Amino acid sequence: MVATTDVLVEGVHFRQDWSSPRDVGHKAAAANLADVAAMGATPTALLVGLAAPAGLTLDWALELAEGLAAEAALVGAEVVGGDTVSSGHYGSDTDGSHAVGPVMVSVTALGDLDGRRPVLRSGARPGDLLVHAGLLGWSAAGLAALRAGRRSGPTVDAHRRPAPPYALGVVLARLGATAMMDVSDGLVQDLARLATASEVGIELDTALLPEDEEVDVQDQLTGGEDHGLVATVPSGVVLPDGVRLLGTVTPPGRHGPGLRILGTQPQGQGWTHW
């Protein structure tokens, strides 16, 4: 089995005026279920921790739970347990006053490997192909649209409820994927992590990125939270529908393991937590 956990914080990962509680449930579940899929496992169960400030309505919490359950049901998983706590009033560390804590949702997902070994970030080998499945840059474009005052449209929908290509995780694992992860913090940043973990070079060719009217290449390179899957697979593998070639794995370069981008260079780094 595999297990993974992710925490979503109001004001950091979602805003109540931009996302419904059901959206937040879908997103919190999706972020974790995608991690399970990226290890080549089938998600089976979610555990959910909810820290709720004074004043959060019961309806909000119930709709959050519905969103979590609905996203889990997409892959045949269930919410099997959890914890609910108050997030405050708590003492401020600056002036001793009391503030209302944010809504925080922590989710742990469990998955079944069906006897296979987990696919890690660390197994990519020179000569492998670099592939991707799912959306790229849509969530970031949707966030920009929300910031610009728009409240609907396909990228806004993609920001509120990511749609990871769950089933392709097991498919890629069965095809012999040597490394895999979901793209949480942006393609450039996450590929650099995969290259470092595998001690290889990765060449990403931006000419191979999908041509989407909805997003530009910068969103594709640095936008996070789409939770698509990047993987490295042995050369010669016939790529299944929905999986796109984006580059190749090479030996480490002169400066060590890392990502080399052919074509358009990124103007930012992607999502940073701090």
Next chain:
Amino acid sequence: MVATTDVLVEGVHFRQDWSSPRDVGHKAAAANLADVAAMGATPTALLVGLAAPAGLTLDWALELAEGLAAEAALVGAEVVGGDTVSSGHYGSDTDGSHAVGPVMVSVTALGDLDGRRPVLRSGARPGDLLVHAGLLGWSAAGLAALRAGRRSGPTVDAHRRPAPPYALGVVLARLGATAMMDVSDGLVQDLARLATASEVGIELDTALLPEDEEVDVQDQLTGGEDHGLVATVPSGVVLPDGVRLLGTVTPPGRHGPGLRILGTQPQGQGWTHW
């Protein structure tokens, strides 16, 4: 396998001026490891989510991690993964100002049943014995001492770092425990939950409570966070060292399932989250 999750929030479950980060790590791990033990399983792994406000020092986080690892090591378990996120600045829901979020630690514990069925809250049968292992009321007495300005002593230590009788969980399961849970929110409240889940009556005899100089009977009845184990076992079982008889299981009373207290009556309800 079994899995359980608990969330600790600064200002609700701990205060930085009363507990060191190492204490918080021990406590967050203990609350979850005790849940695993209460199902009759051996803890194997922890996943940890940390939401940290701007300004939390790296040392604080590292000492938290050391506390988590040290408590897990007591039962042969390890921290195997997790997530770190920022808990703010986030928008207040009242005046639009920005506040620093609290420290929040979410822990998920996994455990191995070694082929046994999990012990649930719902299996108690009339005629069973009610037993308890671990401390009772010490954490509540320690919290009262901290509120009164004391900063050391055995109950303060017990509040900062609960010491659940982990190994007795598997021992009680092997002795045929029909129901078990850890005492998180106070004996009276948690026994009422067990009675309801099992659809039985429970008679707790306060004359059987341990005589501790450190705590009074009210702390024993309603104090939470000691994470001792309460269990029901078939009559005739020879109780192992460290396990104390506290009462018996009966058929549901006239008013349905629930707890009946013989002797000193509680003056409060125990810990309520809301």
